[in-house]
Amino acid sequence: MNSTPILSIDELVENASAPDASETQEYFINMGPQHPATHGVLRLLLKLDGERVRKIVPVLGYIHRGIEKIAENQSYRQMVHLTDRMDYLSAIINNWGVSMAVEKAAGIELNPRIETIRTIFGELERLRSHQLWWGVMGMDLGAFTPFLYCFRDRELLNDIMEKTIGARLTMNYIQPGGLMHDVHEDFVDDVKGFLKGFKSTIDEYDQLLSGNVIFQERVRNVGIMDGATALDYGATGPVLRGSGVAYDLRKVEPYGVYDQVDFDVPVGTTGDSWDRYWIRIEEMRQSVRIIEQLIDNIPDGKHMVVKMAQKIKIPQGRYYSQVETARGVLGTWLVSESEKKEGAYRVHFRSPCFNNLWTLIPMVEGDLIGSLVACMASIDLVIPDIDR
Amino acid sequence: MLPERLQSICELEDDVTVLEEGVDKPTVVVPCEHVASLMAALKHDASFAFLLLLDHTVTDRVDDGHFELVYQLYSPVHNHHLMVMTTIPRDEPVIQTLSHIWAVAEFQEREIYDMFGVVYRNHPDLRRLFLEDDWVGFPLRKDYEDDFMLERPK
Numbered sequence: 001m002n003s004t005p006i007l008s009i010d011e012l013v014e015n016a017s018a019p020d021a022s023e024t025q026e027y028f029i030n031m032g033p034q035h036p037a038t039h040g041v042l043r044l045l046l047k048l049d050g051e052r053v054r055k056i057v058p059v060l061g062y063i064h065r066g067i068e069k070i071a072e073n074q075s076y077r078q079m080v081h082l083t084d085r086m087d088y089l090s091a092i093i094n095n096w097g098v099s100m101a102v103e104k105a106a107g108i109e110l111n112p113r114i115e116t117i118r119t120i121f122g123e124l125e126r127l128r129s130h131q132l133w134w135g136v137m138g139m140d141l142g143a144f145t146p147f148l149y150c151f152r153d154r155e156l157l158n159d160i161m162e163k164t165i166g167a168r169l170t171m172n173y174i175q176p177g178g179l180m181h182d183v184h185e186d187f188v189d190d191v192k193g194f195l196k197g198f199k200s201t202i203d204e205y206d207q208l209l210s211g212n213v214i215f216q217e218r219v220r221n222v223g224i225m226d227g228a229t230a231l232d233y234g235a236t237g238p239v240l241r242g243s244g245v246a247y248d249l250r251k252v253e254p255y256g257v258y259d260q261v262d263f264d265v266p267v268g269t270t271g272d273s274w275d276r277y278w279i280r281i282e283e284m285r286q287s288v289r290i291i292e293q294l295i296d297n298i299p300d301g302k303h304m305v306v307k308m309a310q311k312i313k314i315p316q317g318r319y320y321s322q323v324e325t326a327r328g329v330l331g332t333w334l335v336s337e338s339e340k341k342e343g344a345y346r347v348h349f350r351s352p353c354f355n356n357l358w359t360l361i362p363m364v365e366g367d368l369i370g371s372l373v374a375c376m377a378s379i380d381l382v383i384p385d386i387d388r
Numbered sequence: 389m390l391p392e393r394l395q396s397i398c399e400l401e402d403d404v405t406v407l408e409e410g411v412d413k414p415t416v417v418v419p420c421e422h423v424a425s426l427m428a429a430l431k432h433d434a435s436f437a438f439l440l441l442l443d444h445t446v447t448d449r450v451d452d453g454h455f456e457l458v459y460q461l462y463s464p465v466h467n468h469h470l471m472v473m474t475t476i477p478r479d480e481p482v483i484q485t486l487s488h489i490w491a492v493a494e495f496q497e498r499e500i501y502d503m504f505g506v507v508y509r510n511h512p513d514l515r516r517l518f519l520e521d522d523w524v525g526f527p528l529r530k531d532y533e534d535d536f537m538l539e540r541p542k
Contacts, residue, residue, distance in 0.1 A: 008521055061518035068503075069528055104412065231439040231464065234492030247440075247464050317410040320443075320460060320471065331460065335447050350443035350460070358495050387518060 009045065009059065026054060033062045037140050037373045040383030044360075044372075051368050056361055064387040071347035076102045076176055076312045079347065084170035086351060087385035089129040090325040092121050095174035097323040100255060101332035102176040104321055105314040112257070113301035114178050119256040120191070120294050121161075121173065123287040127198075128157045129326035130280045130287075133380045137277065138209050140377040141218050146209050153201055160190045177306030183298075191295050195288055202284055210281065219273040223363035223375035226271055233362065234355035237328025238283065239379055242268035242276035249324035261293045273378035280380070315339050327380055328352030353385035390414050390468040400433070401426040407473065413460075415471040420457075423474050424484040430461060430470070431489055437465040441490040444497065446504045450530040453478050455506060459486075476506070485511040503528035 012028075032043040041062035047055035067086065071079045083094035096118055103110065135150025158168045163184040165173045173180050184190075209215055225235075230243040240247055248265045250258040266282035268275025306312065319334045331350030356379050364372045391414050398404040401422045407415040418426050430438045438461035447456040459472040476483050485508035487494035497508045498517040505526035508514060516523060525532050 008515070061520075064518040066527060228439070229491075232491045234441060234490065234496075236440075236442075245464050247462075252467055317412070318447075318458070318471075319412045321412075322442075329442065331443050333443065333445055333458070346447045348443075348445040350445075354495075354499075355492055358492060362491075 009057075012045075012057070031372075033059075037376060038383070039136065039381060042357075042381065042383045042386070046369070046372075048369070051370075053364050053367060053369060053372055056364060056372075058357060058360070060387055062387070063384050065384075067388045068347050068349065072344065075342040076106075076314070076344065079344070080175060081170070081172045083349070084172055085384060086349060086388055087325060087327060087330070087353065087382045088169055089132060089382055090125055090327065090330075091169065091171040092125040092173055093323055093325040094330060095171060096122060096256075097321070097325070097330045098332050099174045099176045100323060101319055101321040101334055102312060102314065105317070105319040105334060105336065106176070106312055108177050108306060108312075110178065110305060111301040112299040114303060114305070115257050116294055116298050117179060117183055117303070118174055119258065119261075120291055120298075122256065123290045124157060124161070124191070125171075126326045127284055127287045128154060128161075130284050131157075133280060133326075133377075134205055134209070137377040137380075138215070140373050141215060143209060143212070143215065146205070149205070149208065153198070156194055156197075160187070160194060163187070163190065175304070176312050178302070178304030182303040188295055188298070191291065195292060195295075199285075199288060202281065202288075205281065210278075216274070218370070218374050219277055219378065221270070221272050221274075222371045223273045223367070223378065224271050225359060225363050229362050230271070230359060233359045235328070235359045236355065237324070237326070237352050238276055238279045239328065239356050239359055241266065242279050242378075243271035244268055249322055249329060253322070255323060257294065258290075261290050263290050273374050276378040276380075311342050313339055313342055314344075322350075325352055327382065327385070328356055349388060351385045351388060353381050353383075354388070357381060357386055390466075390470065396435075400429045411471060411473075413469055413471045415473060417473045420474045420476045420483050423457075423459075423472070424486060424489070427459070427461075427472070427486055427489050430472075435466075436470075437463045438470060439464060441486070441493055441496070444486075444493060444500065446500050446506060446528075448478075448504065448528065448530045449475075450478070455481055455504060457483065457500075457506070481506045482509055483507075484509050487511055502526070505529065 026049045029046050031046055032038040033041040043059040045057040045059055046053055067082045071082055080095050080098055083098050084091040087094055131150050131154055135147040138146030162168050164187055165171050225243050227243045227245045230240045244267055246265050246267045251265055263286045266279045314336045316336050316338055322329050322331045329352055333348035334344045335346040337345040363375045394406045394414055404416050404418045407417045430436050440462040442462050443460040445458055449456055454475040454477050457474050461470045500506050501514055502516045502518055
């Protein structure tokens, strides 16, 4: 952590390169906001000494849309579609997070069918997200083939989702009180067909990238972070679990039907980029396991317990609830001023990427630029989720 | 379990009270001048061990003339969750920083400063986080207005 306060970026750069007698001179360089390895408009201001990173100053706000302010002026139902646009790779899980917060506050009881379908879709979304991350991580480290493989397989999941939901990215599927539509009649067969092929696909992923010597050299013992530091920097999800802390909301505070299924929470031992990589590969296997246990046992029932025309209102109070997205803990903070109003007085999202981003500082400072790219890929950032 | 032990949190610091109404998690309320010392005790006391600061945010209670600050704490050791609340006056929104207790607080506080204008005393790097450095006003305040805002039809 720096000791002198930074007043502005300009001043920081100006004061940095004071000429002295040393042989090397430190200099600043911008990585982003338009850079292929930042996966969006993240700007990192790097203070470099040759190729060594001395300091990282993330500069945010290039895709800040003020979702929290917009949500204050919308009803609880209208709010849901905004969450698609935060972490767009976990769109369904984000929908689930805000819907669950509203349901808990309004005291809406769901039937087992809704909970089961939500859990299946949540895990499919996690698979889809990890799949894309895997391909992109390969690409960041110079292997282009994984990227093509992941998009080939992602297409299969996109088609399954499109059949039921009608969308391929911004889902807006889970609503307070149920689901937007019931599942498509082919859904169960489609998912089973997908899972059958996908188990061997994960092994294929392993063969293609995990065992690659160049890849291993790039990620093993790179960006080591211990559990205490990860907690200190507010990390959750695979980033925290990679550092050996088994904090997974699906286990410790089960929601949906996670308490009725069998699955393991993979935990890292070293806390390096490889551990974070390996955890996501394992989580894909666990997601397949969860879906397999549920797909044949979807109970009957309605897909919506609250009529779409009915207004949802929640009693005065403050409510905080959380779900585990593909990247970590998404918290939804709702403040209701009065029972008569249809919208919230204050909405806040505790987004996983915003908190995970800062772990780059302890991971990379003092290491090389090449390691920065590997670490950033292993944290799996989605920039609109940071900015909101 | 934590709910039964809320009373012992109150003994860690002066003037801490348990809030029972209008919250859905175990909650304590503390005067703003005692927040930093209470938080340090909550993190370092092994029987609480709140190692993770999950979230920090603010609600602008414009009608009451104060900001309501809330901290979400979690302990992976004991698997319990605690909400800590405090209020600071709107016309003098100053509070002690927690960035020396949890590193992530530095950035969560910068977001709050950017959006609400709450000033954190002894913060190492209190700058705007999302908005440009020359932005005027604090957008998430309830009385914020600028030229681009649209009127909502009544």
